[in-house]
Amino acid sequence: SSSLPPLNTLFRGDDVDEDMLLRAVEIRRKVTAEILKEALVKRGKFGITYATNLIKCLPDFIDYVMIEAAAVKRLPEFSDSSFNFRAETVIEDSDVVRLVRWLKHNALPYTRIAKLICKSKGNLESIRRLADWLKTVHVKGEFIGTVMTRAGDDILERSNEELDEIVDYLESKGVRREWMGYIISRCASLLCISMEELKTRVSFYLDMGMDYKDFGTMVYDCPKALGFLTLEAMREQVNYLKEFDLNDKELGKLLAFKPDLMCCSIEKQFKPLIKYLYYLGIPKRGMRKILVVKPIVFCIDLESNIVKKVQFFQALGVRDDAIGNMIMKFPPLLTYSLEKKIRRVVIFLLTRAGVTQENIAKVIASGPELIGCSISEKLDVHMKYYLSLGIRVWQLGEMIADFPMLLKYNLDVIRPKYIYLRRTMVRPLHDIIEFPRFFSYSLERRIIPRHKIMVENRVTFNLHSMLACTDEQFKSRVEDAVKRRLNFESRVQEKPLFDSQKPDGALQSRVFREVKSL
Numbered sequence: 152s153s154s155l156p157p158l159n160t161l162f163r164g165d166d167v168d169e170d171m172l173l174r175a176v177e178i179r180r181k182v183t184a185e186i187l188k189e190a191l192v193k194r195g196k197f198g199i200t201y202a203t204n205l206i207k208c209l210p211d212f213i214d215y216v217m218i219e220a221a222a223v224k225r226l227p228e229f230s231d232s233s234f235n236f237r238a239e240t241v242i243e244d245s246d247v248v249r250l251v252r253w254l255k256h257n258a259l260p261y262t263r264i265a266k267l268i269c270k271s272k273g274n275l276e277s278i279r280r281l282a283d284w285l286k287t288v289h290v291k292g293e294f295i296g297t298v299m300t301r302a303g304d305d306i307l308e309r310s311n312e313e314l315d316e317i318v319d320y321l322e323s324k325g326v327r328r329e330w331m332g333y334i335i336s337r338c339a340s341l342l343c344i345s346m347e348e349l350k351t352r353v354s355f356y357l358d359m360g361m362d363y364k365d366f367g368t369m370v371y372d373c374p375k376a377l378g379f380l381t382l383e384a385m386r387e388q389v390n391y392l393k394e395f396d397l398n399d400k401e402l403g404k405l406l407a408f409k410p411d412l413m414c415c416s417i418e419k420q421f422k423p424l425i426k427y428l429y430y431l432g433i434p435k436r437g438m439r440k441i442l443v444v445k446p447i448v449f450c451i452d453l454e455s456n457i458v459k460k461v462q463f464f465q466a467l468g469v470r471d472d473a474i475g476n477m478i479m480k481f482p483p484l485l486t487y488s489l490e491k492k493i494r495r496v497v498i499f500l501l502t503r504a505g506v507t508q509e510n511i512a513k514v515i516a517s518g519p520e521l522i523g524c525s526i527s528e529k530l531d532v533h534m535k536y537y538l539s540l541g542i543r544v545w546q547l548g549e550m551i552a553d554f555p556m557l558l559k560y561n562l563d564v565i566r567p568k569y570i571y572l573r574r575t576m577v578r579p580l581h582d583i584i585e586f587p588r589f590f591s592y593s594l595e596r597r598i599i600p601r602h603k604i605m606v607e608n609r610v611t612f613n614l615h616s617m618l619a620c621t622d623e624q625f626k627s628r629v630e631d632a633v634k635r636r637l638n639f640e641s642r643v644q645e646k647p648l649f650d651s652q653k654p655d656g657a658l659q660s661r662v663f664r665e666v667k668s669l
Contacts, residue, residue: 219273258293365404368407430479
């Protein structure tokens, strides 16, 4: 498979014993390897073990040195020199020792150094030329060797003009020049794509409605989405994502936001995840929502990540269908760390917020958004505020079980509502303990207008009857209450009580019942 000339070109004449030829070549190969090892140890200051391991990975370069050493014998100045001298001269002229030292300095292991030297086919100058060019596009020194080894086999054969053409074209399509080094470091294969194929790949994304800005950021976020997959694989990936009822424009926005979707395996990642979500009762529209809202869920490992989180919720007592509803309601739920986030929030609710073991499943199922809240900056602050109002811990736990979002609302929104309840409406603290959803209603658009209506009509309701209804239902309740009040007042006026008259027990009981009904 070597591109070097056949070994029999080392010998002249047609009548050559094949076994003797192979033995002679093998001897020269071993001699060449020893000369190269000696050069690495003496001039390169490498250890014997490192030099030996490197030599074992350089069979093609050793053959190159051997053939070149045999070839220069035809030159007059080398006609009387020994093979060893000629081999040393070839090694010294190639400057391979200094090249190995530089590559090793850039943290490249000897296996990759050997691969790169063999890839050059003896033209080590092409390695230096490519390294200098990579510096011009801001590839960091520590990644230069990695880029050269990970690029295609023909990377060293490409001219600087061809490489500049690739960079200039990407820059014209929205990829900033200062990003090129980072992009090439992550996907070196971009440098081996022909211009015709590169234009086809770029059009593939632009035709989905991406503008240049979105395309540029997509390539920066995930260079492999442009240069790693084959065109056939790219089309297959897009066609699969379209099955979630996404048109080209929606898919373009999705890929611009999360281009890693293009690098996920359909068979190993997408299909097993879809099957598992279906098992949890999530319909296709729910999966579409997850894909659009939090596409990274489709890139997370199923067995080691998602399944463990679902099993944790099941252990808390949450039903499978409720877990599916939780994921549909709050797709980021699956992206949080089980140990560092989910488990800690649950422990906080159980130990500090007053939520009982019987209610924890209900709280998590009803308010999965609590998992995304910071304990120190959100949950703990809210808990201390409610306790400062005079609410006991066990009462707060019951309130959270009834309305989990109590711990998520902004306190700047909650405080005015509480002040209005206590000072203007003159309601006791017990009212919000019984109906914590009071804080979910708008102060300006619902609480204040309805309270004014009740004051104007001289009627009163509990907070649930006052707020948990439509405007038409509230209007009807006010009208009914006003009628009952007027009926009561008219009956009292029909039977006035004089100072000399005292109501009997039956009248007192009836009056008490009618007043209570108001």
